[in-house]
Amino acid sequence: MIALLSDLRVRVGACVLAMGVLGGLAAVTSAKPPTPQADGSEEATRTVVNRTALACPVPGAGAKTQSSVSAVAPVLPDGTPTAEGTEQPLSMSPLDPTSNPVGSVLARGRIASTAPTSKLLPLTVRGTGPLAAGTVATSTTSAPEGVNRGMASVPCQVPGSNFWFVGASGAPGRRDVLVLTNLDSVNAEVNVTLYGADGQLDTPNARGVVVPARGTSEIYLGQIARGQRDLALHVESTGGRVAPAVRDNATTGKVPAGIDWLNLSAPPASKVVVPAMAPGGGVRILTIANPTDLQATATLTVNGPNGPFKPAGLSTVQVPAGSVKVVRLEKVLLGNASAVTVNSDQPVTAAVRMTDSSVREFATMGATEPLRGPAYLVLPAHAQPAVLQVTAPGETAGVRFELRDGANKVLQARKLDVVGGATNLITFKAQARPTYLMVEQLRGDIVAGVTLMPAAKPKDDDVPQVAAWPLTTSLVFRAQLGAQSDVAAALR
Structure with a gap:
C-alpha cells in the first residue's frame, strides 16, 4: 500500500x-x-460589478459652509450587461452604520442629491445589484466667506490600497490635510511616504497610521512636513482598504485664498499626461514627482488646441532622485486650454495647480491614464460655463460624449476626432442643477477632464467657483x- x-x-x-x-x-x-x-x-x-462603495469627503468646519453629494447610476452603452436581480436603491449615508440614509439612487440615469447642509459629515454611496455598475458621485461644498470660501468639489473615491497625490504642501499659507476614510467594518493600517524638493522625507508619524472601521483619520502635513513647500504623497494600505483625499486650504497672509481637494495622480510611469489645464489667466504650476533612486530626465510637451509643442526653455527638466520639481507654465500656455505630456527615463507622476486670474481661487488636476472604457462624472450646479477638454496625446483619436440632466435627458452629445497631440474644447452652458457627463474613447488614446473658472468680472456677492474634475475609466467591470x-x- x-x-x-x-x-x-x-x-x-x-x-x-x-x-x-x-x-x-x-x-x-x-x-x-x-x-x-x-x-x-x-x-x-x-x-460585471454588482457592488459599489464610494467615500465622499467634506472639509473642516467653516462659516456658512454648505455641503452636498450628487450621485448617479449612469446609462451604460448599448449591450453592456449589468448584475442580475431587481434594481435595489443605493444608499447615501453617513459612515456610522446605525445612521439613517440622507439620500438614495433609485433608478439608472436619475441623479440623486443630498440636501445642502452645514452639518459636515463624510458620506458613503453604497449598495448591491444592477445599479452598482458605473455608479459615480461628486462631493461639493461652497462658502461665501471664511476659511472655506469658494468651491471645493471632488469625485467620490473607490477604496483601495495604493494612491498618489502630487502638489501638496506643508508651507506657511497652506493648510493641507490628508483625510483617510475607511468604509469597511475592520480597521485599516496605512503608510504614507512623502517626497519633497530635497528628497524623501523622514516622517515616522506617517507610518502605521490606523484608520478605524467606518471612520476617518487625518494627517496634517504642516505638522509632519513643516516648511516643505512642494510635496508628493504615496499612500499605501498595509491592511484593509482606504479612500484617501487631500484637503487644501490656502491663505495669503490672513486672507483666504481658496479651498479645494487635490485630485489623484496616476501611478509613476515613463509617460504621464496631465489633462485639462484651464483656459484663461492665472497661474499654472506643474509639479513632477520622481520617487525612484535615480535622477530623472523628463521632457515636456504641451498639447494645445493647435497641436503639440515643446515649451521654450522648459522642454527638459531634471528631477533629482526621490524628490519633486516645480515648473511654471502660464507664460508658455498663453491662456490656452492645454494638457502636458511628461516623458521620462525614470517613472514619474505629476499634477498641475491652476488659479483664476485674481490668484485667489485654485484647483488641481493630476496625471490621468488613457480611457479604456466609458468615464462618468457628476457635475454640480455651476454659474459659469464648464469646459470639457479632450486630449489625444499620441495618434489621432476618436471620442464621443453625452451630457445629461438629472432626469436623464440628453442636453448635448457629439462624436469627434481629436488630432494627434492636440486638445479639443467643448463648452457646457451654466446649469442650475447637477448634470452628468459620459466620455467614451472610440479609438486611439484619450485623456480628459472638466474645468470651471469664475466670471471675468464677478459680482460682489458671487461665490467664486474654480474647479477641476478628472475623467477616469468608471468601474463597470472588474x-x-x-x-x-x-x-x-x-x-x-
Missing part, C-alpha cells in the same frame, strides 16, 4: 477523486478559464483571472 501511494499519479488521482466527491470538480477547475495570449500571459475575464486547476497544491 505504501509503495502504491508513493506513485505520484496515484496520489494525484486519489486527491482529484476525493475533492470531486466532497465539493464537485467545479471547486478546483475554472468554469471559464482565462484565454492564453501570444506572449504567454493570460487575458483577464471581465466580471478584471479577474480565471482559476487554474492546481491539484498538486493539495499534496503540498
Whole structure:
C-alpha cells in the first residue's frame, strides 16, 4: 500500500477523486478559464460589478459652509450587461452604520442629491445589484466667506490600497490635510511616504497610521512636513482598504485664498499626461514627482488646441532622485486650454495647480491614464460655463460624449476626432442643477477632464467657483483571472 501511494499519479488521482466527491470538480477547475495570449500571459475575464462603495469627503468646519453629494447610476452603452436581480436603491449615508440614509439612487440615469447642509459629515454611496455598475458621485461644498470660501468639489473615491497625490504642501499659507476614510467594518493600517524638493522625507508619524472601521483619520502635513513647500504623497494600505483625499486650504497672509481637494495622480510611469489645464489667466504650476533612486530626465510637451509643442526653455527638466520639481507654465500656455505630456527615463507622476486670474481661487488636476472604457462624472450646479477638454496625446483619436440632466435627458452629445497631440474644447452652458457627463474613447488614446473658472468680472456677492474634475475609466467591470486547476497544491 505504501509503495502504491508513493506513485505520484496515484496520489494525484486519489486527491482529484476525493475533492470531486466532497465539493464537485467545479471547486478546483475554472468554469471559464482565462484565454492564453501570444506572449504567454493570460487575458483577464471581465466580471460585471454588482457592488459599489464610494467615500465622499467634506472639509473642516467653516462659516456658512454648505455641503452636498450628487450621485448617479449612469446609462451604460448599448449591450453592456449589468448584475442580475431587481434594481435595489443605493444608499447615501453617513459612515456610522446605525445612521439613517440622507439620500438614495433609485433608478439608472436619475441623479440623486443630498440636501445642502452645514452639518459636515463624510458620506458613503453604497449598495448591491444592477445599479452598482458605473455608479459615480461628486462631493461639493461652497462658502461665501471664511476659511472655506469658494468651491471645493471632488469625485467620490473607490477604496483601495495604493494612491498618489502630487502638489501638496506643508508651507506657511497652506493648510493641507490628508483625510483617510475607511468604509469597511475592520480597521485599516496605512503608510504614507512623502517626497519633497530635497528628497524623501523622514516622517515616522506617517507610518502605521490606523484608520478605524467606518471612520476617518487625518494627517496634517504642516505638522509632519513643516516648511516643505512642494510635496508628493504615496499612500499605501498595509491592511484593509482606504479612500484617501487631500484637503487644501490656502491663505495669503490672513486672507483666504481658496479651498479645494487635490485630485489623484496616476501611478509613476515613463509617460504621464496631465489633462485639462484651464483656459484663461492665472497661474499654472506643474509639479513632477520622481520617487525612484535615480535622477530623472523628463521632457515636456504641451498639447494645445493647435497641436503639440515643446515649451521654450522648459522642454527638459531634471528631477533629482526621490524628490519633486516645480515648473511654471502660464507664460508658455498663453491662456490656452492645454494638457502636458511628461516623458521620462525614470517613472514619474505629476499634477498641475491652476488659479483664476485674481490668484485667489485654485484647483488641481493630476496625471490621468488613457480611457479604456466609458468615464462618468457628476457635475454640480455651476454659474459659469464648464469646459470639457479632450486630449489625444499620441495618434489621432476618436471620442464621443453625452451630457445629461438629472432626469436623464440628453442636453448635448457629439462624436469627434481629436488630432494627434492636440486638445479639443467643448463648452457646457451654466446649469442650475447637477448634470452628468459620459466620455467614451472610440479609438486611439484619450485623456480628459472638466474645468470651471469664475466670471471675468464677478459680482460682489458671487461665490467664486474654480474647479477641476478628472475623467477616469468608471468601474463597470472588474478584471479577474480565471482559476487554474492546481491539484498538486493539495499534496503540498
